[in-house]
Amino acid sequence: RSLEGLKTFSYLEELILDNNLLGNDLLLPRLPHLHTLTLNKNQITELESLLDHLAEVVPSLRYLSLLGNMACPNELVCKEKDEDDYQRYRYFVLHKLTNLKFLDTRKVTRREREEALLRGAFMKVVKPK
8 A cells, every 4th residue: 555665766667556455645756757657446536636646746657547446437447437437537637647648448549639638627527515
């Protein structure tokens, strides 16, 4: 659950943290060379705070995968989610992390990037209080 030791690996380029108990309190140290990060099947539910944190500490990120987390709305996690929910999630992630080339299992398309630029900020899923 702790990523404390990672700060000594400042030149790390790929990091696979799948199948852990990482949650919304996930704090990565600054890893300026990290280009690949997978956080599949963890306990992440808050997308926006995670993306803001990643934008700050991993500026070279090109590949990100969040499958299997509640923050990634797809049929693997929740039967009520569909492809439209997942596409809105993609636009929001691409709006926050503009340099991504791959998200989850799919390459980022030019059309997705354009849509994220225009409407990505409005694709955030808001939970009723």
